[in-house]
Amino acid sequence: MPTVSMTVNGKSVGKTVEDRTLLVQFLRQDLGLTGTHVGCDTSQCGACVVDVNGHAVKACTLLAAQTEGARVTTIEGLAAADGALHPMQQAFMDNHALQCGFCTPGMVMSAVDLLKRHPNPDEQTIRRELEGNLCRCTGYHNIVKAVQQAAKAMAR
Amino acid sequence: MYNFAYHRPGSLAEAERKLKAAADGRLLAGGQTLLPTLKQRLAKPSDLIDIGRLAELSFIKADGRSVQIGATTRHATVAASAEVRKAIPALAKLAGGIGDPQVRNMGTIGGSLANSDPAADYPAAVLALGATIHTTERAIAADDFFKGLFETALKPGEIIKSVSFPVPEKAGYMKFAQPASRFCMVGVFVCKAGSGVRVAVTGAGPCAFRQSAMEKALASNFSAAAIESVKVSPAGLNADIHCSAEYRAHLVGVMARRALTEANG
Numbered sequence: 001m002p003t004v005s006m007t008v009n010g011k012s013v014g015k016t017v018e019d020r021t022l023l024v025q026f027l028r029q030d031l032g033l034t035g036t037h038v039g040c041d042t043s044q045c046g047a048c049v050v051d052v053n054g055h056a057v058k059a060c061t062l063l064a065a066q067t068e069g070a071r072v073t074t075i076e077g078l079a080a081a082d083g084a085l086h087p088m089q090q091a092f093m094d095n096h097a098l099q100c101g102f103c104t105p106g107m108v109m110s111a112v113d114l115l116k117r118h119p120n121p122d123e124q125t126i127r128r129e130l131e132g133n134l135c136r137c138t139g140y141h142n143i144v145k146a147v148q149q150a151a152k153a154m155a156r
Numbered sequence: 157m158y159n160f161a162y163h164r165p166g167s168l169a170e171a172e173r174k175l176k177a178a179a180d181g182r183l184l185a186g187g188q189t190l191l192p193t194l195k196q197r198l199a200k201p202s203d204l205i206d207i208g209r210l211a212e213l214s215f216i217k218a219d220g221r222s223v224q225i226g227a228t229t230r231h232a233t234v235a236a237s238a239e240v241r242k243a244i245p246a247l248a249k250l251a252g253g254i255g256d257p258q259v260r261n262m263g264t265i266g267g268s269l270a271n272s273d274p275a276a277d278y279p280a281a282v283l284a285l286g287a288t289i290h291t292t293e294r295a296i297a298a299d300d301f302f303k304g305l306f307e308t309a310l311k312p313g314e315i316i317k318s319v320s321f322p323v324p325e326k327a328g329y330m331k332f333a334q335p336a337s338r339f340c341m342v343g344v345f346v347c348k349a350g351s352g353v354r355v356a357v358t359g360a361g362p363c364a365f366r367q368s369a370m371e372k373a374l375a376s377n378f379s380a381a382a383i384e385s386v387k388v389s390p391a392g393l394n395a396d397i398h399c400s401a402e403y404r405a406h407l408v409g410v411m412a413r414r415a416l417t418e419a420n421g
Contacts, residue, residue, distance in 0.1 A: 002162060019162040019204075020194075043192055044336060046258065055232070055261040061191045062262065065162045066184075066206060110257065131338065132256025 006070045008033070009077030017064055024048045024059035027074060035075040035105045039134070046133030049106035049113075050074045056113035058132070075105035078112070087153040088112050088146070097146035099137035107133045111147045120151055157194045164206040168315065171207050172292055176313045178203035183315065185228050185267035188259050208264070213317060218243050224320040227266025235260065244285070246327040246345065246419065250277050253331065255338050266316040269301070272308045272363050274394060275339035277331065279364035283356035284345035287321045305362040324349040326378065328419030330411045331359070334398055341399045342407035346370075346415045348378045355412060360393045360404045370412055379420060380413035 004021075005014035008031060015030050027033045027050070039047030041060055048059040051073040078086040088108050091097070098104045107130070114121065114129040121129065126147045127140065135143060161178075165171040175181045182201040184190055185208050193199050207213060213228040218239040225234060234240055235252030254260055254268075254277050268278040269289060282289070282298045289296045292315045301309050310316070324347045331343030340359030344367075347354045353374040355367040373382050388408045390401035399407075 018159055020157045020159045022157075022191075041195065043188065043259065046256070049258055056258050057261050058258045061188055061259075063162065063184075063187070063191070063204075063206075065164070066187070066208065068164070113257065129257055132258045 002065050002068075004064045004068050006067050006072055008072045009074060019063075019065060021064045022060055023050070023052075023062045023064050023067055023072075026064035027059060027072075030064075033074050033076050037102060037105055039102065039106075044132075044134065045103065046106040046110060046130075047103050049109040049133065051109060051113065054116075056110050073109075075109060078108065086112070088115075088150040091146040091150035091153065092143075095142045095146040095149060097138065097142040098135075103133060103135045103137075107135060107143060111143075111150065114147070115151055115154060119155060121147065123148075157191075158197060158200045160194075160201050161203045162206065163203060164209065166210075168207070168210055168212055168292070168317070171205050171210065172313065172315060174203070174205045175315070178205070181205055183207055183267075183270070185264040185270075186230065186262040187267075188255065188263040189267065189271050189273065207315070208262075213266070215318075216240060218323075220323065222320050222322050223247070224318050225265055226318050227316040228264045229266075231255070231260035231263045231265070231268075232257070234265065243323045244321060244327060246329045246415075247281050247285070247321060250281050250329045250343075250345070253277065253333070253338070259338075265319060269319065270308060270310060270316055272302055272304075272306050273339070274305055274362055274364075275334070275337075275341070275359045276364075277329075277340060277343055277358065280340075280343050280345035280356045280358040281321070281329065282319060283364050283366060284347040284354045285321045285324060285327065286347070286349070286351065286354060287319050289316055290318045290320065291316050299366075302363040302365075307363070322349060322351075326419045328415035328417070328421075330414040330418060332407050332411055342404050342411050344408060344411040344415045346374070346378075346412060346419055348374075348419070353378060357408055357412075360408055362394070367408065367412070374416075378416065380416040383409070383412055383416070 037047035039045035043061040179202040181203040215226040241248040358364040388405040390405040393401040395401040
């Protein structure tokens, strides 16, 4: 069994895991970071999106061993050390961009990623960029508004 | 998912050795098809050889006449490449429309081609642009590469190193995406080059194929109007819960005309 080491939310971690361990299992079961969700388990819903070396990926479709040495950020790593929410988290709250909340961790991680590539996105861009994240409650409308608010807040 | 032995070789040569030594080894590049396949227990390889981080397989080189893309170059990298966007904008657009942003951050061109999913995007570009697939053993012309459903000319142990695309005069790509998976119900890539006109269809048959009736019609007039009267037969086309063979045949015409409009735009 391989030993995998990586930096998760700024902390160095290392564990011996089965070869077949998925990154999402490693985060949830080995590290107890249950903010990253498993929704569809078939790479479609995006509830498991995390950031690996600066890129949003689906943690259910990646082996923990593939991220050896990587810098990983999960939803738990977004807020500041003093607990102040990331502007995207705050914008989701302010705009009621969630109902049941199951998709929210992945949605927020994908939204943060999309602003890196599109700092001032229009509605169409936001909807296209969030194609890999499914929400069955909101109809996406308030999610789009939240991303636009966060874009403005982060541009300041 | 059944367990397997995971390996991450440090070079292509080591990957070749590990692949040949394994009882039933599979290469892991981006894993965006392989891992879902394993999770459904549709495959049970003894070993996974991870080539996804081999720097020697990840590059884009353009020299004005051709664009060469390393096998493990991610879809997102191709989509964002200034060189690809300048030389073959339709290819960058195709890469930017595969799956979703997270899949594009992992999925690779070599993985897509080696898998030859009937609904994958890249095979249409490779076939229409007349690309060459360079492997650890030889160079394979696109026309000789796709053999059938998930079947290619690759031999056991053979690894794709790169793909070289001749730069065309004009090219366009349009797909009708399955709304949940973003795979192609039908995708059509059209290309006009010094060597002639090529039209390739993906999503409609067991693997990507050329549409010769359209190629003939477009030879003297590379426009959407020139293929208005070309009939596409549904015989042999895929049919599933999402789309009948007749509807796919219809979409081949619609997507081809839209791709031509884009190529001429």
